[in-house]
Amino acid sequence: MATKRAFIFLGPPGAGKGTQAKRIAKMCGVPHLSTGDMMREAVAKGTELGKIVGPIMQSGQLVSDELVMKMVEERLKQPDCATGCLFDGFPRTLPQAEGLDKILDRGGFGKPVVVDLAVSDDKLLRRLTGRRTCSVGGEIYNVFEAPPKVDGVCDNDGGQLVQRADDTEEVVSQRLAAYHRQTAPLADYYRRQGVLQELDASLSVDEVTRALEAVVKRAEGR
Ligand code: AP5
Secondary structure (H helix, E strand, O other): OOOEEEEEEEOOOOOOHHHHHHHHHHHHOOOEEEHHHHHHHHHHHOOHHHHHHHHHHHHOOOOOHHHHHHHHHHHHOOHHHOOEEEEEOOOOOHHHHHHHHHHHHHOOEOOOEEEEEEOOHHHHHHHHHOEEEEOOOOOEEEOOOEOOOEOOEOOOOOOEEEOOOOOOHHHHHHHHHHHHHHHOOHHHHHHHOOOEEEEEOOOOHHHHHHHHHHHHHHHOOO
């Protein structure tokens, strides 16, 4: 059996994890697993999980490790994860990273390719308050840096562009604080395992994609 591949994109809110994950997952032929997207879907559908996580997400704090791990384990049972997956926004805490190591080990995955997308806090606020997302296909835009051709309308499928409820200045500052407190230490965790790649994500979207493509090709010995 070929080794299953796991890619992990670390980085602060607004670093471009989602933007790049869509491109790189497609290139690698693996599903893009965003814990944030999974939870927003649960909120939109009004499920039990959605009712619990909605207020937490809106406060800018992290959802409990227990709920997140359960959700990820369920998702990994889906057949599309048979050859691997790309995690975006997960793991976010040390217990999540340790839990994921066990899952990858049990699931026959090879060593993960972990990329830390680094951007300074001052740039992130502009990225996040300017973000708009297509309500149909999920394409990500930015009203300052990468606007759609027609205001409020997705170039790809004509879907309405919406602003995330947690992209206000106030919530963004909470999300950044949670990132520095709970997620940034994961870089050291993966550095110690010898699997961390650090990347300057303040470059343009295409430049970051090219750098990521090079990281993936190197990791796969291509
Ligand atoms: P989540 O949905 O994961 O959000 P996040 O990590 O805060 O990251 P974002 O989605 O905001 O940013 P991104 O890095 O994907 O940037 P994007 O590509 O969109 O989490 C939301 C909440 O869910 C959390 O606060 C928490 O409550 C909960 N949660 C989720 N996972 C959890 C977990 N594992 N554990 C516990 N709780 C969890 O880009 C942003 C903008 O910048 C866009 O407008 C884009 O066009 C623009 N942009 C991107 N790249 C560039 C570039 N290179 N140059 C210029 N602009 C760029």
